[in-house]
Amino acid sequence: MNPRPDVSATRGFSRSGLLIALYRSVPVFLLGVIPLISVVMALTMYSHADSIALDFHHELYPETELVLHGHNPYPPVDADLSDGSNNIWPIAAVIPVAPLVLLPPAVADWTMTILVLASLAGALWVIGVRDWRVYGITLLWPPVVSAYQTANATLPLCLLCALAWRYRDRRWIPGLAIGAALAVKFFLWPLVLWLAAVKQWRSSLLSVAMAAASLLLLLPFTPIGAYFALLRNLSNTFDDKSYTIFALLLDAGAPSPFARAVTLALGGALLALCWRRRSFALAIGAALVLSPIVWLHFFALLIVPLAIARPRFSSAWLLALPLWLVPGSANGDPWQTALGLVVLLTILLVCVRREAPASGRSHVVAR
Numbered sequence: 001m002n003p004r005p006d007v008s009a010t011r012g013f014s015r016s017g018l019l020i021a022l023y024r025s026v027p028v029f030l031l032g033v034i035p036l037i038s039v040v041m042a043l044t045m046y047s048h049a050d051s052i053a054l055d056f057h058h059e060l061y062p063e064t065e066l067v068l069h070g071h072n073p074y075p076p077v078d079a080d081l082s083d084g085s086n087n088i089w090p091i092a093a094v095i096p097v098a099p100l101v102l103l104p105p106a107v108a109d110w111t112m113t114i115l116v117l118a119s120l121a122g123a124l125w126v127i128g129v130r131d132w133r134v135y136g137i138t139l140l141w142p143p144v145v146s147a148y149q150t151a152n153a154t155l156p157l158c159l160l161c162a163l164a165w166r167y168r169d170r171r172w173i174p175g176l177a178i179g180a181a182l183a184v185k186f187f188l189w190p191l192v193l194w195l196a197a198v199k200q201w202r203s204s205l206l207s208v209a210m211a212a213a214s215l216l217l218l219l220p221f222t223p224i225g226a227y228f229a230l231l232r233n234l235s236n237t238f239d240d241k242s243y244t245i246f247a248l249l250l251d252a253g254a255p256s257p258f259a260r261a262v263t264l265a266l267g268g269a270l271l272a273l274c275w276r277r278r279s280f281a282l283a284i285g286a287a288l289v290l291s292p293i294v295w296l297h298f299f300a301l302l303i304v305p306l307a308i309a310r311p312r313f314s315s316a317w318l319l320a321l322p323l324w325l326v327p328g329s330a331n332g333d334p335w336q337t338a339l340g341l342v343v344l345l346t347i348l349l350v351c352v353r354r355e356a357p358a359s360g361r362s363h364v365v366a367r
Contacts (some may be wrong), residue, residue, distance in 0.1 A: 029137035031313070033132060039139055039148075043113065046149055053109035053151035056097070060152075061108060064086040064094045064101050072221045077229040081237045084329070088234055090227075091217035092183035093153060112151040119155040120144060120300075123162035124307055133313035138303055142323040148299035149328075153184050154297045163302045164191065167281055175203030179210025186211065187291040190271060194283035197275045235292040241292045241330045243340035251334040263289065281305035281351035288344060296328040299340065302347045309354035316350045319343060 046052040066073035066087070073087040073094075081088075100108040124135060138144055147154040160181040167173035178191045189211075194201040195204035218227050240247050245266060249259035267290035274282035285303050288294055299320065310316045323343055 027133060031133040035136040035139035038145075039117075040180060042145060042149070043058075052149065053113050055150040055152035056112045057105065057109050057151075058085040059087060060089055060097055060112075061101065061105060063089055064098055067094050067221070068098060068101060074222050074227065074230060077226055077233060079230075079233070081234050082269040083225045084238075086234070088230060090183065090214060091221070092180075095217075096278075104152065109151065113148055116148050116151050116155040119159040119171065119201065119354065120148075120303070123158040123304060123334070124157070126159065126162040126166045127304065127311065128166075129307050129311045131312045134307065134311070134317060137313065137317045141300065141303070141320045142328070143297050143299035143320065144303070146295070146328040147300045150297060152297065154300050157181050157185060157188065158301055158304050161188070161191070161284070162307075164195075165308060168200065168280075171202060172206060173203075174200055175206030176210070178203070179207035182211035183214035188287050189285040190274060190286040190290070191280075192267040193271060193286075194274055194280055195276070197278040226283065239292045242292075243298070243337055243344075244292070245289065245330050245341065246292070247331055248341065249332060251337065277352070277355065279352060279355055280308065281348055281355060282348045285344065286349045296323065296326060296340070299323065299344065302344065302351075305351040306347055314349070319347050319350070 014116055033203065043052065063073040063356050075081070075086060075088075079086075082217060097112065098109055103111060104118070120138060121135060124138070129135070132148070144155070160177045164174040164177040164181075174195060178188070178195060181191070181269065182186050192204050192207050195201075195207065215224050215227075222230075246259045246263045249262060254262075267286055270282050270286035270289055273279065274286055284301055288301065291298070306316060320343055322339060326332055326340055331337040331340070
């Protein structure tokens, strides 16, 4: 006579198996499905609102067309730049996107958007991130969303920074990567100090030489002095509207010279610590603190030092999510500026704590 099966035990086993399956599917849903859906929905919404690839479409694409036709793309030094869409990119930024001008504007916009998203994935892969959850969570970072909506240089700069760190022991590669980054956005110059701190003197000099040589590309169109005057005009127009210590102090009622002095002092302190600790993360932090203009998408650069410090998913990757509370096109209210700076400081602290001591070349104690 066969014994009757224990129905309660079978039900309990099925129930526990279901709970385990649900538990395992939650990360897949939150860090895999939702990020992919969010990218598709965001790009669809931006496309319908005619706001996809904003910086590329309204700045780089028309500037590149003018350059290829031999025209001076730059506005007068004293031009009103307050509308936010200006031809102020260096020629070194124009050259890489020149082939896209052969495409219709809409196709070029989508191509550039795909390229900047690929740059993000490439940066994480170069650093050595193999945890799919990290790729998912970065797609939910507000700075990343802002970066691929505008399709500007920020995420490609992440890739160049990642290459510089990954090949930091090679003779020329880090210098080439940082030199290319400086030619596009000079505010990353603290990375030259980091190269010198890790005894990469040749690469440090190479990066400076590349940045200086890139300025010569301006000469067929405008004098170098006029271009820097234009950049000063741009800084004066927007430096009180970005995520900087300077803007926060102005909002608090501090006089401009005091706010500028405090910003320079804090940036100088970060540079000193960068040199002492041979810290890649602090070089990125100093660049963001000392930059006269910092938009939301600039914070995407923090992905590089954080991926170095935390190549596997952890709670540290959630630190940027509060930036959903801040606007992308300006710094908003003072508390929103402060929130952006707190996120910056917190991520830097996480990264620096994982870095090796000052002795020896920069590397990360890790994973």
